Amino acid sequence: MRRIVILFGPPGIGKGTVGKILSERWKLPLISMGDLLRDNVKNSTSIGKTAEEFMKKGELVPDSIVFEALNDRVKQADASTGFLMDGFPRNLSQAEMFEKIVNEKDSVVLLNLIAQDSILIERLSLRRICKNCGAIYHLKNIPPKKQGVCDICGGELIQREDDRPDVILRRLEVFRNETNPLINYYQGRHRVMAVSAGDNPDNILKRIEELKLWEQKDPTKLKK
Ligand code: AP5
Numbered sequence: 001m002r003r004i005v006i007l008f009g010p011p012g013i014g015k016g017t018v019g020k021i022l023s024e025r026w027k028l029p030l031i032s033m034g035d036l037l038r039d040n041v042k043n044s045t046s047i048g049k050t051a052e053e054f055m056k057k058g059e060l061v062p063d064s065i066v067f068e069a070l071n072d073r074v075k076q077a078d079a080s081t082g083f084l085m086d087g088f089p090r091n092l093s094q095a096e097m098f099e100k101i102v103n104e105k106d107s108v109v110l111l112n113l114i115a116q117d118s119i120l121i122e123r124l125s126l127r128r129i130c131k132n133c134g135a136i137y138h139l140k141n142i143p144p145k146k147q148g149v150c151d152i153c154g155g156e157l158i159q160r161e162d163d164r165p166d167v168i169l170r171r172l173e174v175f176r177n178e179t180n181p182l183i184n185y186y187q188g189r190h191r192v193m194a195v196s197a198g199d200n201p202d203n204i205l206k207r208i209e210e211l212k213l214w215e216q217k218d219p220t221k222l223k224k
């Protein structure tokens, strides 16, 4: 059985931030589709060259590109006991593709992280990431010890290209129109749990731990 958690939620909700901590606690790799694509862009691969055009505008990258990146990643040895999925699936065809990756022995949970748009916009506007290792900071909420420098690797902190105000609004719109409706697809198919995620990371993590995900029987399995 693999433990598979879909970290679901809009841009800026904290999928990367909370995901990193849960990954360490639960000893499951965090597979971030955004990070995989950004690595491809950085390395100028063929995936990266196509993806960049879409990412700059806040649009979804074509499914075929995303599938290619994901397929390689989930087959790696560290994902054999499960993984946390950040940023996938984002539309119906991706959700259908995901069903081909999981099997009935897997325990799949979708954590639906929720907060108001005003909070998301504030978080994204002041986000900085490490150019080198991708660590995530926020100028006010989660600042680095030394301004402009990554605490972990000493790399330079930069603003993501898609964190410009117009692109942030477009990403929120794409989430509302194409991604959020997937909740209906998942209800009854896998466990879906809503988590209020508008306050500080410690509170969010506490709420997630209180769900006791790995102590519960999977109700979707009981039906079979
Ligand atoms: P992706 O990188 O996944 O971006 P996103 O979904 O827009 O989400 P973000 O990474 O912006 O936010 P997050 O939820 O991870 O928040 P974070 O932890 O950083 O995707 C980027 C692009 O790639 C897409 O637009 C698309 O083009 C493409 N793409 C990716 N996946 C795809 C797919 N499946 N199909 C097609 N295209 C795809 O936190 C945000 C900020 O808030 C940080 O500054 C952080 O420090 C701060 N913060 C976090 N939590 C808290 C908290 N609790 N309190 C205060 N501050 C907080």
Ligand code: MG
Binding pocket: 015, 016, 032, 034, 086
């Ligand atoms: Mg992220």
